[in-house]
Amino acid sequence: MEKLRHITKKLWKQRWVKPVLGVLVLFLGLTLAFPLKVRPRYSTVITAADGTVLHAFLSDDDKWRLATELAEITPVLRQTILQKEDRYFYYHPGFNPVAMARAVFRNLTTGRRTSGASTITMQVVRLLEPRERTYGSKIIELFRAIQLEIFYSKDEILQLYVNLVPYGGNIEGIKSASMLYLGKPPQLLSLAEVTTLTIIPNRPSSLRLGINNTRIVQERNRWLNRFRKTGLFPDETIVDALAEPLNAYRRALPSRAPHLALRLKKSHPDQPVIHTRLLPNRQAQTEQLVAHYVGRVRAMNIHNAAVLVVNNQTMAVEAYVGSAGFRNRYDGGQVDGVRAVRSPGSTLKPLLYALAFDQGLMTPKTVVNDVPTSFSGYEPENYDRQFYGPITVESALANSLNVPAVKTLQQLGTPKFVDLLKKAGFETIKKQSKSLGLSVILGGCGVTLEELTRLFAAFANGGEARNLSYILPNEAEGTSRKNRLISPDAAFLITNTLTQITRPDLPNNFDNSYHLPRIAWKTGTSYGRRDAWSIGYNKRYTVGVWVGNFSGEGVPELSGANIATPLLFSIFNAIDYNSSSGWFRMPKSLSMRQVCAETGDVPGEFCEHKIVDYAIMGVSPYHRCQHRKTVWTNAIGTVSYCAHCLPETAGTDDAVQKLYPNLAPELIAFYESRRIPYAKIPPHNPACTRVFARQGPQIMSPNDGSEYFINPNQPQQLQLSCQADNEVKEVYWYLNDKLYRKAAPTEGVFFSPQPGALKISCADDKGRNTNIQITVRAE
The missing domain is CATH 1.20.5 (Single alpha-helices involved in coiled-coils or other helix-helix interfaces)
Known part of the structure; x- marks a missing residue:
């Protein structure tokens, strides 16, 4: 010390x-007191995964000032600039004392300014802070140059120079000139092209690219010969450069993926270069397929489409098409269909059934009833307005039936399903969650193509949802975060079902065709035929397709099957034709078991037709099949007996046991209304004293305790319907204890309600009755 x-x-x-x-x-x-402010206002450049320019925007001061990154400054470009502008750049502190002394001497001896001594650093200062060319300005530039050298590295200063040199008009920077006049990025320039671009900034008005090309070539060759004398480049390289023609003219910058480009520019306003994960060829190919396809369906009054292509392994978005034509103002081409909120139609059904599988409510072979059903006044219909009776869950999903889906949602509970949708990242559903009901499964909510594609990519990834990745990992925010929605078992069961090709949503003329790719897919058509969806996936890719009109106009021909799916197939055939990536494997926790074909339950003693079904070990339901039951009847089978009226001689010709289908009341009512034959249980013994203890007719419509609103100026009617036992032939309808009408049990009865409380009663011809209460209000 x-x-x-x-x-x-x-x-x-x-x-x-x-x-x-x-x-x-x-x-x-x-x-x-006077801090150096280095804030160039760059143009925003959107690049593809391989670094090629996809899209570019003017800077906020209306300049083409594309930022050149350090990796784009090639050794040839660096050597050429330094040889021409500042050979001692890496050795001086921002100014060259020898050059300054020589310039002062020449200027004093000649009486005029004959030479300058500006280094690259001083030129950068002048480009950042333009001033009049005076000695006072030189002193300020000198001070700023020293500041620049202290706070920035030599490479960063060189990068600033490359980005700010003028090329006339509103073009600044070597990358801007390279892209606009030569159609290529700086790293692909030849020596002749590099030399051309280094001489323009000294004389931007007289050496104008595309106009004075002959003079530019003369000046370029003069400098190439000077480079030869100094030995900067090999002679053969110089000779080739001297002979190279100059093909310079004003070009338009690329404008691929305009919707994504605008989106990223807005979300990253201070980032001059945004590196996306789009593949340029895939983006161009997808844009072309969409434009051509919409051109074909435009005659049907269908004007737009949107497509998203996602790599399942990396979650990278490899193609992003927001509309069929960005510059089409008439059809709303600038609307981003990938993020537009639309009705999903039936596209959420796979997630519903996957949740039901995980909750142990059903398996693919479980049989449900597709029959007319009222859910508290909500009466859904199928797309084709038909009902199919008993049908397996996998068939209900493959055929996109509505009643089984609504029944499943009612069993699960709407809140549980909505919570899963929120977990899957459906933002509009998060906002609507408090008002959503059973109709959510049929499209009564808002979703985007982006959200649906991410959901189906989760099926491809074994039930794990991950954020879509638009930009390179070092720039993205948490794209690797995983969120498990469903089990791998449920995901496999859904994939296995959606791979089936025997289904109504296979487009016309595609069955048994080589055009059909191996994918799992689901279609959807919104109410009013305003939106057509088709989302598909295989091991490698998930592709989401929406087709429709941004105006919301419905079209009779619009459907997910015949309009959206052909485009989906075309894209898959283009990007992954005959894929060798394999298919999905069954998880080890998934087992196979025999079930009864009639119910999908574990076979009971009366089951004769057995099939194989999947089951999630420890989760799937284990119910014994009870699709048939024994009934005591007389010998000819016209009367049935209960335990109270069974003859003492049971087992003889007086009373025998027979097997009958154990049908649900709703299915019996469906068969009766459609007049479909089935094995009926015979009417109960009319002599039985205990018959009145049995249940009376069940009122199916209206719904007990509900409120109904009517418009007094436009009278409306309500339907009365019920389910009754087999032996009932007639029922009697009462309104506020007054007989309204007699009818058959399966007949629909209509009445015009009046505002106020209303008691509705239904009595059968055995004296049994049921009552409900409703309230009718005027709107």
Whole structure:
């Protein structure tokens, strides 16, 4: 410590120390008072995964000022610039004292300014802060150059120079000139092209690319010959460059993926270069397929489409098409169909059934009844307005039937399903969650193509949802975060069902065709035929397709099957034809078991037709099948007996046991209304004294305790319907204890309600009755 003090005192006595310290203090004070501001206002450039430019925007001061990254400054470009502008760039502190002294001497001896001494650093200062060319300005530039050298590396200063040099008009920077006049990025430039671009900034008005190309070639060759004399490049390289023609003219910058480009520019406003994960060839191919396809269906009054292509392994978005034509103002081409909120139609059904599988409510072969059903006044119909009676869950999903889906949602509970949708990232559903009901499964909510595609990519990834990745990982925010929605078992069962091709949503003329790719897919058509969806996936890719009109206009021909799916198939055939990536494997926790074909339950003693079904071990239901039951009847099967009226001679010709289908009342009502023959249980013994203890007719419509709103100016009617036992031939409807009408049990009866409380009663011809209460209000 003592030695350090001694050295300090000795230094302080030196004459040069105090002046130097004074200069340093002055420089520091000036730097604090006049800080250097290096804030070039770059154009936003959107690049593809391979670095090629997809889209570019003017800077906010209306300049084409494309940022050149350090990796784009090739050794040839670096050597050419340094040889021409500042050979001692890497050695001086921002100014070249020798060059400055030589310039001062020449200017004084000639009486005029004959040469300058601006280094690249000083030129950068002048480009950042333009001033009149005076000696006072030179002093300020000198001060700023030293600041620049202190706070920035040499490579960063060179990069600023490359980005700011003028090329006439509103074009600045070598990359801007390279892309606009030569149609290529700086790293692909030849020596002749590099030399061309380095000479323009000194004479941007007289050496105008595309106009004065002959003069530019003469000046270029003069500098190439100077490079040959200095030995900067090999002679053969110089000879080739001298002979190279100049093909320079004003070009338009690429404009691929305009919707994504605008989206990323808005979300990253201060980032001059945004590296996306789009594949340029895939983007161009998909844009072309969409444009051509919409051109074909435009005659049907269908004007737009949107497509998203996702790589399942990386979740990288490899193609993003927001509309059929961005510049088509008449059809709303600038609307981003990938993010537009639309009705999903039936596209959410796979997630519903996957949740039901995971909750142990059913398996693919579980049989449900597709019959007319009222859910508290909500009476859904199928797309074709038909009902199919008993049908397996996998068939209900493959055929996109509505009643089984609504029944499943009612069993699960709407809140549980909505919570899963929120977990899957459906933002509009998060906002609508409090008002959503059973209709959510048939499209009564808002979703985007982006959200649906991400959901189906989760099926492809074994039930794990991950964020879509639009930009390179080092720039993205948490794209690798995983969120398990469903089990791998449920995901496999859904995939297995959606792979079936014997289904109504297979487009016309695609069956038994080589055009059919091996994918799992689901279609959807919104109410009013306003939106057609088709989302498909295989091991490698998930592709989401929406087709429709941004105006919301419905079209009779619009459907997911015949309009959206052909485009989906075309894209898959283009990007992954005859894929060798394999198919999905069954998880080890998934087992196979025999079930009864009539119910999908574990076979019971009366099950004769058995089939194989999947089951999630420890989760799937284990119910014994009871699709048939024994009934005591007389010998000819015209009367049935209960335990109270069974003859004492049971087992003889007086009473025998027979097997009958154990049908649900709703299915019996369906068969009766459609006059579909089935094995009926004979009417109960009319002599039985305990018959009145049995249940009376069940009122199916209206719904007990509900409120119904009517418009007094436009009278509306409500339907009365019920389910009754087989032996009932007639029922009697009462309104507020007054007989309204006699009808058959399966007949629908209509009446015009009046505002107020209303008691509705239904009695059968056995004297049994049921009552409900509703309230009718005027709108």
